[in-house]
Amino acid sequence: MVLVGPSGCGKTTSLRMINRLVEPTSGRVLLDGRDVQQGSAARLRRGIGYVIQQTGLFPHRTVEDNIATVPVLDGWSRARARGRARELLDLVGLDAGLAKRYPHQLSGGQQQRVGVARALAADPPVLLMDEPFSAVDPIVRASLQDELLRLQQKLGKTVVLVTHDIEEAIKVGDLVALFRPHGRIAQVDAPEQLLAAPADDYVSGFVGFDRGIRRLSFLGTDGLALDSQPVLPADATVSKAAATGLPWVLVTDGDGRPRGWVPAHRLSAAPGLTPLGEVPTDGFGHTFTAGVDTLRAALDAAVLSPAGEAVAVDGAGRVTGVLGYDQIRAAIQAAAELTADSAGDLAGDIAGGDSG
Amino acid sequence: MMWSWISSNEGMIWQETYETAYLGVVSALIGLVISLPLGIVAARWRWVRPPVLTIVNVIYAIPALALFIALIPSLGLTDTNVIVALTAYSLCVITPNVAAGIRAVPPAVRQAATAMGYGPLRRLVTVELPLAIPVIIAGLRVAVVSGISLTSLGQLIGVSSLGFLFIDGLQRSFPTEIWVGLVLVIVLALVCDLVLIGIRRALTPWASRA
Numbered sequence: 001m002v003l004v005g006p007s008g009c010g011k012t013t014s015l016r017m018i019n020r021l022v023e024p025t026s027g028r029v030l031l032d033g034r035d036v037q038q039g040s041a042a043r044l045r046r047g048i049g050y051v052i053q054q055t056g057l058f059p060h061r062t063v064e065d066n067i068a069t070v071p072v073l074d075g076w077s078r079a080r081a082r083g084r085a086r087e088l089l090d091l092v093g094l095d096a097g098l099a100k101r102y103p104h105q106l107s108g109g110q111q112q113r114v115g116v117a118r119a120l121a122a123d124p125p126v127l128l129m130d131e132p133f134s135a136v137d138p139i140v141r142a143s144l145q146d147e148l149l150r151l152q153q154k155l156g157k158t159v160v161l162v163t164h165d166i167e168e169a170i171k172v173g174d175l176v177a178l179f180r181p182h183g184r185i186a187q188v189d190a191p192e193q194l195l196a197a198p199a200d201d202y203v204s205g206f207v208g209f210d211r212g213i214r215r216l217s218f219l220g221t222d223g224l225a226l227d228s229q230p231v232l233p234a235d236a237t238v239s240k241a242a243a244t245g246l247p248w249v250l251v252t253d254g255d256g257r258p259r260g261w262v263p264a265h266r267l268s269a270a271p272g273l274t275p276l277g278e279v280p281t282d283g284f285g286h287t288f289t290a291g292v293d294t295l296r297a298a299l300d301a302a303v304l305s306p307a308g309e310a311v312a313v314d315g316a317g318r319v320t321g322v323l324g325y326d327q328i329r330a331a332i333q334a335a336a337e338l339t340a341d342s343a344g345d346l347a348g349d350i351a352g353g354d355s356g
Numbered sequence: 357m358m359w360s361w362i363s364s365n366e367g368m369i370w371q372e373t374y375e376t377a378y379l380g381v382v383s384a385l386i387g388l389v390i391s392l393p394l395g396i397v398a399a400r401w402r403w404v405r406p407p408v409l410t411i412v413n414v415i416y417a418i419p420a421l422a423l424f425i426a427l428i429p430s431l432g433l434t435d436t437n438v439i440v441a442l443t444a445y446s447l448c449v450i451t452p453n454v455a456a457g458i459r460a461v462p463p464a465v466r467q468a469a470t471a472m473g474y475g476p477l478r479r480l481v482t483v484e485l486p487l488a489i490p491v492i493i494a495g496l497r498v499a500v501v502s503g504i505s506l507t508s509l510g511q512l513i514g515v516s517s518l519g520f521l522f523i524d525g526l527q528r529s530f531p532t533e534i535w536v537g538l539v540l541v542i543v544l545a546l547v548c549d550l551v552l553i554g555i556r557r558a559l560t561p562w563a564s565r566a
C-alpha cells in the first residue's frame with residue numbers, strides 16, 4: 001500500500017496515526033480489526049516496523065545493536081538479539097563485517113538498509129515506511145526499491161509506504177492511495193488502474209503526461225506476433241536480402257545474435273553475391289527479451305532502433321524476431337480491452353477504509 | 357627563583373595541591389549531579405527553560421568572594437562553604453549544556469526511538485543522555501577548570517588551598533612561592549581537563565576523533 005500525494009497532503013500524518021505518533025482527533029484506525037487506541041502505545045509500536053527517510057539510526061550504537069533494538073526492548077538476551085541482527089544484515093544484503101561499525105561509517109544506501117533491517121528485527125506483521133528512499137541517489141534508490149519488492153515477496157509483510165514520487169508509488173505499490181491537499185483521498189487503486197483509468201483531472205495531472213507510456217510497464221511481451229522475415233544470417237547473400245523487398249534487414253551472427261540493421265539502398269550498392277556479414281550495419285539500439293521484458297522496454301527498443309523495429313531475443317540473446325509499431329499498438333489495444341473489464345473492482349474494495 | 361624553598365616545603369605544597377584538586381573536583385561533580393535533573397527538566401519542558409537558564413546566569417554573576425562571605429553565617433569558614441559556592445558556579449556552566457545536549461539529539465533519532473516502542477524515561481536514559489555526553493562533558497571541563505582556579509579565593513576566608521602560596525608569597529614579598537602556586541594551579545587544571553577528555557573518549561566510542 002503506497003500513500004502518495006503533494007507535500008502537506010496528510011500522507012505522513014495518516015501513516016503516523018497507524019503507530020500513534022500522531023493521535024487522531026476523530027475517527028478510528030483499525031489494525032487487524034482492532035482499534036490502535038486501545039492498549040499501550042509502546043506495545044503497539046513494537047509490533048510495527050518503522051522506517052524513515054533520515055534513517056533515525058542511533059549514532060551511539062553499532063549496526064548490530066541498532067538492528068537489535070526492538071528485540072532487546074522485548075526482553076531478548078543481548079546474544080540472541082545480536083544473532084538475529086546478523087540474520088537481518090544478510091536479509092537486507094549487507095556484509096556481516098559491517099555489524100560492528102557505527103552508522104556514520106556507512107554510506108546513505110547502507111544506512112537505509114540498516115534502517116529496514118532494524119524495522120524487521122522483531123518480525124512485525126506491519127511495516128511503515130516514510131519516504132524511505134528519498135534521501136539517496138537515483139541508482140541506489142532503484143536498487144533499494146527492487147530490494148523492497150524482493151523482501152516483500154519473501155516475507156509477505158503488510159507495508160504502508162509514503163512517498164511524494166508517483167513513479168516510486170507505481171513501481172512498488174500493489175495499491176496506491178493518491179491524496180489531494182488537505183488529507184482527502186483522490187483515488188485508491190492498483191497502479192496500472194491509476195494509469196489506465198484516472199478518476200479525474202487531478203489524478204491524471206498528478207500521474208503525469210506520460211502515464212500512457214508508463215502504463216506499458218505493466219504489459220508483458222509474451223504472445224506478441226514477432227516478424228522473422230527481415231532477419232537474415234551473416235552468410236546469406238546481398239541479393240537474397242534485396243529479394244525480400246524490405247526497407248531494412250537485420251543481420252545476425254553465427255550464434256543468431258543481432259549484428260545490426262542494413263538499409264535497402266546499401267544492399268543495392270553492393271555486388272549481389274557479397275555475404276551480408278561484409279556489409280556495414282547501422283547497429284540495432286538495444287534488444288528486449290520476449291516474455292520477460294515489458295511492452296515499455298519493447299517500445300523503447302523500437303524507438304531507438306534505426307529501422308524503427310524492436311529486436312526480440314530469447315534468454316540466450318538469440319534473435320527470435322522483430323516487432324514494429326503496428327504490432328505494439330495492437331498489443332496495447334488488446335490489453336486496454338482486458339483492463340477495461342476489471343477497472344474499478346479494486347477501488348470498490350478499498351473505498352471507505354483509508355486507515356488500513 | 358629559590359629552588360631550595362620548593363624541596364624544603366614539599367609536604368606543604370603537595371597538601372595544598374591536594375586540597376585544591378579536592379575542592380575543585382568535588383564541587384564540579386556535585387554540580388553535575390544537580391545539573392542533570394535541572395537540565396533534563398529544562399530540555400523537556402519549554403516553559404521551564406528560560407527561568408532556569410536565567411537563574412543560573414544570575415548566580416554566575418555573583419562575585420565569588422561575595423558568595424563566600426554571604427555563606428559564612430550559615431556555613432562558617434569551612435571547606436563546605438567553598439564547596440557550596442563552587443558547586444553553584446559549576447551548576448551554572450553544566451546545566452545549560454545538559455539542556456543543549458539533549459535538545460541537540462536529532463529529531464529523527466528521537467522519533468525513531470519513540471516509534472520503536474521506547475517509553476519517555478527509557479528513551480532519555482538509553483538514547484538521549486548518551487548522545488548528550490560530549491556536550492555535557494564539555495560543560496564539566498569548564499566547570500572543573502574554573503573551579504580549580506576559583507579555589508584560590510577560598511584562602512581569603514581561610515580555607516586552605518594553593519591560594520595560600522599566593523597570599524603568603526605576597527605578604528612575604530617572595531615571588532618563588534607565587535610562581536610555584538601559579539604553575540601548580542595551571543598544571544592541575546590541565547591534568548583534570550585531559551582526564552575528562554579521556555573519559556569522554558571512553559564513553560563515546562562512536563564519535564569521530566575530531
